[in-house]
Amino acid sequence: MSCSATACAKVILFGEHAVVYGRPAVALPLPGLRARAEYLPGTSPLSLDAPEIGVTSPLAALSAGHPLRETLRIVCERLGLEVRKGTLRITSGIPVASGLGSGAAVTTAIVRALASAHGIDLAPAQVSAIVFEAEAVYHGTPSGIDNSVIALERPILFIRGTPPQPLDLGAPFDLTIADSGVRSETRVAVGAVRDAWQRDTPTFERLFDEMGACASQSLRALAQGDLAQVGVLMNRNQDVLERLGVSTAGLERIAHAARHAGALGAKLTGAGMGGNIIALGEPHLAAAIRAACEAAGARWVRTTTVQP
Numbered sequence: 001m002s003c004s005a006t007a008c009a010k011v012i013l014f015g016e017h018a019v020v021y022g023r024p025a026v027a028l029p030l031p032g033l034r035a036r037a038e039y040l041p042g043t044s045p046l047s048l049d050a051p052e053i054g055v056t057s058p059l060a061a062l063s064a065g066h067p068l069r070e071t072l073r074i075v076c077e078r079l080g081l082e083v084r085k086g087t088l089r090i091t092s093g094i095p096v097a098s099g100l101g102s103g104a105a106v107t108t109a110i111v112r113a114l115a116s117a118h119g120i121d122l123a124p125a126q127v128s129a130i131v132f133e134a135e136a137v138y139h140g141t142p143s144g145i146d147n148s149v150i151a152l153e154r155p156i157l158f159i160r161g162t163p164p165q166p167l168d169l170g171a172p173f174d175l176t177i178a179d180s181g182v183r184s185e186t187r188v189a190v191g192a193v194r195d196a197w198q199r200d201t202p203t204f205e206r207l208f209d210e211m212g213a214c215a216s217q218s219l220r221a222l223a224q225g226d227l228a229q230v231g232v233l234m235n236r237n238q239d240v241l242e243r244l245g246v247s248t249a250g251l252e253r254i255a256h257a258a259r260h261a262g263a264l265g266a267k268l269t270g271a272g273m274g275g276n277i278i279a280l281g282e283p284h285l286a287a288a289i290r291a292a293c294e295a296a297g298a299r300w301v302r303t304t305t306v307q308p
């Protein structure tokens, strides 16, 4: 029997990079933006059908270190499966390498689809742990925030090495997500921050503290639905990301345009050096914020409502 499963994208609202160094961070799922995996049993050797990333071939034809091959190896090992035959079809509406958790979402969908095809029941924490292992192969030192928020599909407070804490939001809010169109590998941005931290540890520790404080202070504002305060903290978080060196002129142009159009706050999200910004705005301003982002060079813009 064929089995399919999906997984959502995510954004980091506060604390990217600092979370790698033990500071708290806040992440939100994007349930409307998803990756999907479908396993179809068959008699031919296992093949992959992932048109969006240009992979349509038998698994055995992929090079040894190919990300999808490695991912499947880890997933099957952890699930105790030998999947030798059939087709694994992967589709995704999540832009790749742009801070929205595309890789973790694809891996989560694969874990869920293969587990369900083989009658294995997994708790979100088990899914999360398997995805974390696969992420570690590509990102070196992932904090675990992406796999956690995607597996739980709930807003979370995340502190590295501890279980994610689901967050209650006091009110729904609109986030506009705008893609600078520049692809950026998490591994590269995380490596650049690590190099800079090694060169000047005291300065970077202070920056991480500042960002951690944004995340901590946001909890009350989020619980009370105080969006003006959430916006102020987002702008402060963006300011620290600029000082960390992971922002770009393109991202800043789009974030400034969003603020100019009335956004309460705007910042890059995820690893930076490209990828997306997020802007918090009142629903009646969403169209104006989207238009401003597009005029500032964004290639892909959408507004999503984050539900409590």
Ligand code: PMV
Residues within 6 Å of the ligand: 012, 015, 016, 017, 018, 019, 020, 098, 099, 100, 101, 139, 141, 142, 143, 144, 145, 146, 186, 190, 269, 270, 271, 272
């Ligand atoms: O993969 P991205 O772009 O969502 O970045 C993940 C967030 C980082 O803090 C930069 C890395 C991590 O592992 O937490």
